[in-house]
Amino acid sequence: MEINKLTLKQLPERLQQIASPPKLLYCAGASLDDLLQYACVAVVGSRKVTAYGRQVTTQLAGQLAEQGVVIISGLALGVDAIAHQAALDASGKTIAVLPGPLETIYPRSHQQLAEQILEQGGALVSEYPEGTEPFRTNFIARNRLVAGLCDTLLITEAAEKSGSLHTARFALEQGKEVLAVPGNITSSTSTGANNLLKAGAVPVTSTEDILVTLGLREHTTGIKSVIGRDPEEQAVLDLLLQGVSDGEELQRTSKLDITSFNQTLTMLEISGKIRALGANQWAIK
Numbered sequence: 001m002e003i004n005k006l007t008l009k010q011l012p013e014r015l016q017q018i019a020s021p022p023k024l025l026y027c028a029g030a031s032l033d034d035l036l037q038y039a040c041v042a043v044v045g046s047r048k049v050t051a052y053g054r055q056v057t058t059q060l061a062g063q064l065a066e067q068g069v070v071i072i073s074g075l076a077l078g079v080d081a082i083a084h085q086a087a088l089d090a091s092g093k094t095i096a097v098l099p100g101p102l103e104t105i106y107p108r109s110h111q112q113l114a115e116q117i118l119e120q121g122g123a124l125v126s127e128y129p130e131g132t133e134p135f136r137t138n139f140i141a142r143n144r145l146v147a148g149l150c151d152t153l154l155i156t157e158a159a160e161k162s163g164s165l166h167t168a169r170f171a172l173e174q175g176k177e178v179l180a181v182p183g184n185i186t187s188s189t190s191t192g193a194n195n196l197l198k199a200g201a202v203p204v205t206s207t208e209d210i211l212v213t214l215g216l217r218e219h220t221t222g223i224k225s226v227i228g229r230d231p232e233e234q235a236v237l238d239l240l241l242q243g244v245s246d247g248e249e250l251q252r253t254s255k256l257d258i259t260s261f262n263q264t265l266t267m268l269e270i271s272g273k274i275r276a277l278g279a280n281q282w283a284i285k
Contacts, residue, residue, distance in 0.1 A: 001118065003102055005027075007024060008024075018147075022127035023127075024129070029123035030121050030123045035070050038068055038069065038093075039214050040069070040152075041072065041154055041214070042147060042149065042152070042153045042167065043057060043071055043080075043083035044158075045057065045155050046078050046157050047078035048078060049078040050187065050189050053078075053079060053156055053183075056156050057079050058086045060154065060207055062086035062090040062092075064092075064210060066229075068229050068233070071083050071095075072096075072097065072149050073096060074096065074097050074143065075106075077107060084096060085113065091120070094122045095117075097125050097142050100132055100134035103130045139163060140163065143170055147167050147170035147176060150171070150176065151214060152213055153177070155178070157189055158190070158192030159190075160191040160192050179202040179203075180197050180202070180203065181205070182205070228273075232256055232260060233264055233267065233268055235255075236250055236254055237268070237273065240274065246280065246281060247281065
């Protein structure tokens, strides 16, 4: 694993603007600047996740990743790991912010998950150099980076004293929108999320709610998805949104070679983002 070290001036702008930005950031995998060009949603929650929390986290994180949204979380047990895995299973990209050095994945049981994140074009980041012990305070400090990297924070399930509520506080301090999934009022693992909703968090009952908050899609639009999984898909989708529908013009204007263009069209059609109109004409589905 190749690890790059970013100084304060080399950090993504959104991290430079948070309170107590890291003086150094250790990164492995894809460039943060490249990943942060896409919409980014942090998905966090309880470590002791219920079947309900697992289901909604998998569904929401997976559907967001399918539409090109980068999922950010902390590689912890429970909701964090579920969100990362859902993004990977949807062939999406995800960023994991660790509470210890990248050389020593914590928890150790998530070593394979961390490797898969890198293999699929995601990134691992940490502000801790090699040899640092993952102290309890590191976990809270890590959460400010999770909040700092995202556009929007989603809490899918959280108990009253869940560590994810620290992430919500950091997000609010940074001017980020906080979203929460309503939970069973008799379940202690949903108390934290339900309290956030009473305090003004945006309620989420579908992926549509998150996309609207991100400004990616209005409720009234018929567009199923306008976010590509990679720059090639995004180039084609952007042209279609601009009114270009002819296949030859799409290929020429996108500047993709014919093989890459045909592969991109195929993947967009398979994922349900575009549809063929006949006579080499295409449209957003």
